[in-house]
Amino acid sequence: MTAILAILRESWLSLRAEKLFKVVMGLNILVIVGFASIGFDKTGVTIFFGLSHIESEFVFAGSPLARTLYMGIYSAFIVNIWLAWAASILALVSTSSIFPSFLSQGAVELVLSRPTRRSTIFLVKYCGGLLFVMLQVSVFTVGAFFAAGWRVGEWDPAIFLAIPLITLFYSYLFCINALAGILTRSTLVALLVTLLFWFSTFGIRTADDILTRFTLMFEARVERLEKQVGNLQLEVKTAEADGDDVATKDAEHWLIEPEDDLALAKQGVAQLAPWKTVIGGVRAITPETARTIGLLHRALERDSDTTLQQLLSGDAFRDDDESPRDLNDEQIADQELAKREENISPWLIIGKSLIFEVVILGIAMMIFRRRDY
Amino acid sequence: MTVDPGQIFCLLGPNGAGKSTLVKILMTVIHPSQLSGTMLGQPVGHKPTLRQVGYLPEHHRFPPFMTAEQALHFYGALSGMRRPARLRRIAETLELVGMADWRKHKVGTFSKGMQQRVGLAQALLHDPKLLLLDEPTDGVDPVGRREIRDLLHHLRSEGRTILVNSHILAELESICDQLAVVVKGKVALEGTFEDLTASRRRWELSWRGAEITWPDYDVQIDGEIRRVTLPGASPEDTQPLIDRIRNEGGVIMSVTEIRESLEDLFMRALELAGDAHGHAPGAVQGKKS
Structure with a gap:
């Protein structure tokens, strides 16, 4: 235990000595002050502590949509863009040197020549690297918690879920960083490999989402066209039964285009299927970076009748008795996709990502343990 | 090769002979491909035994953002020392190596010689029975070298066993009780300086x-x-x-x-091993001994 605490303390001292740590902390505070500067009055939204004002008949102080907008800004913009992208890149730049400098000649001997096991040293050092993000996000979420309480009276402890979720998200990348750092002992290579991996997961996820969306779109089209074709075939049969040649020919004429479209839609589903299998298979073994962050949205929107997406798309302002719009294939696919996303179990998202992390860490630890320095 | 307790044992050899490799193996930094031996009565590689061993690596590097005191706390804790013991021993060892006034200064600001002294302090911190020192006077000025020599004599008088690995033969001559010359990974000569030079x-x-x-x-x-x-x-x-x-x-x-000087003895050992030019394969490949 003494050794574990010592390694964690060394990590803390190392982070404290990093200029970037202080810079990111400063930027975090700046972002949270910006977040806190958004407020609501009786007539709409105020920005920069009242310097700017946007009038709104729906979003004003005390309205449920104010809460949706404010928490939506936090989860969709501040967490998604700042914490999950900008701050994470800065964190990677800062922590990429942890393993290479630890393994540099003259430094590693001083640590490995102790009675502490190599595996313990590796794991605690790894956790020490995650401290960077954990501390940054902790400070950030405390600020966000008070800002939300002050601005929309939302004292929601779910905001603090950002700490484990962002740390978890970062750990998926940091395990690759650790592996590359141990393999190459180069800070630059470790950073580049991690960024490459991150962008690859982004690419795979985007490709899979696009393929799924198109597949769902084609499936919706097939379903719609099958109904249409069925109805038209019924019309043809009825006309034939009536012995009305003109009506039969007319119905047959109207059947041609939907049948062609149906064949094309079925062909589309069939063409996408192998790609979907491959990309889906690759995605299945890569960590779910975006979905892990997405769990925060779920938590923050759990009791809300309206989502930020509905607010921004205008759906939130439709009257309940207004008849639902006819959805086209794209919209049906989007809805289905969103529903599927919502139904994915958090345990599955975190579990499979953690399995990936454990495997990568296992490889990194095995190399670290067996290597001569 | 046997190192008797309470002795200063000097390990000599040309670059690439395997001196540092041997020390690193003893300290579990390197895994041996082939080894049989014991250290302090336990098989080499037995991690708990390392609590009784102090090690100063060659070209060691402390985290530059730490003060001397923080660095010693870190390495002491890794050796399993509790905080009260560390506090006491840090004060003692820094005093012993003449760095007590620099305890609150960042290691990154230290000269090579000062870092070497702090390195010695970390090796001594957990009160080890056995000390393995790889080039202990590297970068140290003449006064410092003399102080380190005196320190080694003092540590020997306390009953500690010391294994010194160095290139500077003139320095070793005045301190070593036993020595071994390693050439191409094998011991070419071993014994007390008296015995080894008697015939000459x-x-x-x-x-x-x-x-x-x-x-x-x-x-x-x-x-x-x-x-x-x-x-x-x-x-x-x-x-x-x-x-x-x-x-x-x-x-x-x-x-x-x-008397035959240590340098003469060293050269004789190289000749015996058929390596009078001191070029071992490792040295040719750029490895350090």
Whole structure:
């Protein structure tokens, strides 16, 4: 235990000595002050502590949509863009040197020549690297918690879920960083490999989402066209039964285009299927970076009748008795996709990502343990 | 190779001979491909034994953002020391290496010599029975070197066993009780300095006045002064000659014991191993010994 605490303390001292740590902390505070500067009055939204004002008949102080907008800004913009992208890149730049400098000649001997096991040293050092993000996000979420309480009276402890979720998200990348750092002992290579991996997961996820969306779109089209074709075939049969040649020919004429479209839609589903299998298979073994962050949205929107997406798309302002719009294939696919996303179990998202992390860490630890320095 | 307790054992060898590799193996930094041996009664590689071993690596690097005190806390804790013990020993060891006034300063600001002293302090921190020092005087000024030599004698007097790995033979000569010369990963010579140099020891007599010649010895004449060199380690061997010089009216000017230096011994070991140029494969490949 003494050794574990010592390694964690060394990590803390190392982070404290990093200029970037202080810079990111400063930027975090700046972002949270910006977040806190958004407020609501009786007539709409105020920005920069009242310097700017946007009038709104729906979003004003005390309205449920104010809460949706404010928490939506936090989860969709501040967490998604700042914490999950900008701050994470800065964190990677800062922590990429942890393993290479630890393994540099003259430094590693001083640590490995102790009675502490190599595996313990590796794991605690790894956790020490995650401290960077954990501390940054902790400070950030405390600020966000008070800002939300002050601005929309939302004292929601779910905001603090950002700490484990962002740390978890970062750990998926940091395990690759650790592996590359141990393999190459180069800070630059470790950073580049991690960024490459991150962008690859982004690419795979985007490709899979696009393929799924198109597949769902084609499936919706097939379903719609099958109904249409069925109805038209019924019309043809009825006309034939009536012995009305003109009506039969007319119905047959109207059947041609939907049948062609149906064949094309079925062909589309069939063409996408192998790609979907491959990309889906690759995605299945890569960590779910975006979905892990997405769990925060779920938590923050759990009791809300309206989502930020509905607010921004205008759906939130439709009257309940207004008849639902006819959805086209794209919209049906989007809805289905969103529903599927919502139904994915958090345990599955975190579990499979953690399995990936454990495997990568296992490889990194095995190399670290067996290597001569 | 055996290192007796309470001795200063010097490990010599050319670059790439395997000296540092051996020390790293003992400290579990390197996994041996083939090894049999014990350290402090336990098989080499037994991690808990390392609590009783202090190690100063060659070209060691402390985290530059730490103060001397923080660095020692860190390494002491890794060796399993509790905080009260660390507090006490940090003060003692920094005092011992002459760095007590620098305890609150960042290691990154230290000169090479100062870092070496802090390195010695971390090796001594957990009160080890055995010390493995790889180039302990590397980068240290002459005064510092002398202080380190004195420190090693002091540590030996406390009963600690010390294994020193160094290139600077002149320094080792004055401190080592036992030594081994390693060439290409094998021990070429091993023993006490006395034993290893005994066969090469001789005495040189110089006198003035008596014109004596001996058929067995080559007498050199330098003006009024005559010199003769007598092989043998014992001073008793010189007494008959001294008596004869005096009996014949000669004046003894000097009786000097000529010993083989550590450098001579080192070169002899290389010759024995067939590596007089000191180029081991590792050195050719750029590896450090």
